[in-house]
Amino acid sequence: MSMNAPTMPTQEPMQPMSNSPMEEKESAWQDTWRALLRHRSAMIGGIIILFFIFIAVVAPLLLPFGYNQIDADSRLQAPSADHWFGTDDLGRDIFARVIYGARISLWVGFFAITGSIVAGSLLGLIAGFYGGWRDVIISRLFDILLAFPGILLAIAIVAMLGPGLENAMYAIAIINIPTFGRLMRSRVLAVKQEDFVMAALAIGMKNSRILLRHVLPNSWTPIMVQGTLGFATAVLEAAALGFIGLGAQPPEPEWGKMLSDSRSFIQSAPWTMIFPGLAIMFTVLGFNLLGDGLRDILDPRMKQ
């Protein structure tokens, strides 16, 4: 970890008031970046994630098999040179399905978490900054959402909207809103007391400008860390919904669904569940490692 990192947005918020704010920001970014490169487990996590993103984007172009190419003659074949991960009970290439599955899982994770970050942060900002009745309503709303076990709430939401990948994504986004909302609210409550916010208020700056220019930039780091960790949870939740048949619908090659489809072949064709299982494991591991690393780097307390 960096020994003498000079400026962090959270630490010395008054700094950007100096005459060259762009330079300062850049150096903060660079500093974080350098710390990240030096953080071993975060690097490993990052590489895993980049790898999955890479295969999701590029590899479908190179694959000899489509993910839904059914071939009754070559069903349940063990891994071989033709089929690297073997074939499933419909004779589809599991390698192709796992790779297309990466697209689905990353896509669901990204949009679900972006959705909950946007909604959660907005609600958290309002609750924390304005307080009063707004805070009461929003905080109780978070409490209600948190009162349900996450996956149960997701099942209920999907049951209402109807099974499907998109609806599963909405459900995951909704159940993660309170996590980000509360985090943002607590940050805002702290930042609100800082001198520079007071000063801005004193010179009569508009609330919206204070929120966007001063409060938000000084509260976003924990959200970013939580977002990375939340990504992992979202991938798992999508797989869980897929497993019980509420997420991705056939023939979409979603990892959780592949797992549940292969249950009856645990004994006779274990590869049908090993590879999608490994894919889920590595993706989640990657995001968790990166998230932990980011927390170490960005948390000012951990730095000293």
Added chain:
Amino acid sequence: MRFKKNWILLFAFAFMLSTVLAGCGGKNADSGKTLIFGRGADSPKLDPAIVTDGESFRVTENIMETLVDYDKTTTNVKPGLAESWEKSKDGKTWTFHLRKGVKFHDGTQFNADAVVWNFERWMNRKDLPKKGDDFIYYGSMFGGFKGDKGHVIDSVKALDEYTVQFRLKKPQGPFLANLGMSPFAIASPKAVEKDPAEFARHPVGTGPFKFESWKKGDSISVVKNENYWQKGLPKLDKIIFKSIPDNSARLTALQSGDIDLMDGLNPDDAKTVEQNDQLQLFKRPPMNVGYLAFNMEKKPFDNKKVRLAINHAVNKEGLIKSFYADLAEPAKNPMPPSIWGYNDKVKEYDYDLTKAKQLLKEAGYEKGFKVEFWAMPEPRPYMPDGKKIAEYIQADLKKIGIDAKIVSPEWQTYLEKTQKGEHEMALLGWTGDNGDPDNFLYVLLDKDNTRIPAQNVAFYKSDKLHDVLIKAQQETDKKKRTELYEKAQEIIHEDAPWVPMVYATPPLAAQSYVKGYVPHPKGTESLENVDIVK
């Protein structure tokens, strides 16, 4: 040190004692031959007259018997509780001579009055266990109930203590075969009259086994009827019907010796069973059909060309290879070849995607369409994995431009909603109960059966077919009936309300020490001849 030694001795003694005692327990259980039958679901109710499902019949067939019985592997009729029978020339009067000296499990005598009482119970709809129950199967096999226009049975009379006479309003071809069906098993009048609701939980009949206990959702036990009229039977002392919903979990239970015999083996696991010396594989003779029904009341399935196109787009051979481990035959008629009257001259719609595309184009759906495709959520004997089968067909439909979305609600809901016609196209199947073509063609495709709740989920309403089927029902000459049913199959093939997909041979597995088990084509059987020889 001595103290320690004593403790060791005490432990050793306790260990030996417990081993010996446990050994004794095991021996006792062995000498009282108990068979544990593993199956997919518990019985809903145990009064066979008010149910239509196999899991109920599987148990009640061992407790209650019918007037006539079926041969071991066919549906040829043989004597049951009736030793012999005659039919009048006009086919309207049937006289049955009952077996003497048969007693119900509650000690009351089986006689003509008991038979008459049972039939009057059904046709007058009295002594129903609870509100909402009905004698469904009686209604659909004998044209309704007393007072209905189509009701076939005019009267049932006891001529003397052991002779019963049925007078029919009109001749009914499948009458005798119908009497052998499990729902028409003779119950002890005394037991039903005492408390019909209790009877549906604790059936009393004349069968080889007596009801013992029922743990709801888990198991049902029946014990040997010492006074059974067939000497030397049953061979077992006790049967426990245990429900284990998951097919692979049930196989694991069999492999570990927790159960002795199992229904609903995954076709893929048949090989595993065959290779295992401790186990034996059984194949149930096929008397079923798995099909895809189009809802002809909904667009675009009112268009025959669309239905034909999909008929050409289903790769039956591929399906059989993928899901049935070759334990099935491709279907072309709505009833299997094991039933007489099967029309082998019908020419199957072959798997040909170009033709399918062409037909869609002619129908005006060149760009295809979107459709909801219903698939059953649970393994059935005629379709081991409905959702996967749907996924397989989905890929081919996509190639001809049809975008199918697979829908798979829970099983009870699935049946209720398809019977109401909420589906667009749906996978379903049927196992015959009495071996008569009427039990397939009339039940599943006649316009009479499109009233909701419909058995005819294609909502196929053909007057031409209706005329032929009714004529065949009233005809008693088998040769003429055969001709009529062959004609009926041609009409159905021409109109294509279904894609007939497979005739499956459901595999079963048992421990190698289970002897004398013969699976019956109708899907369930009485187990009086089964034995355990270790």
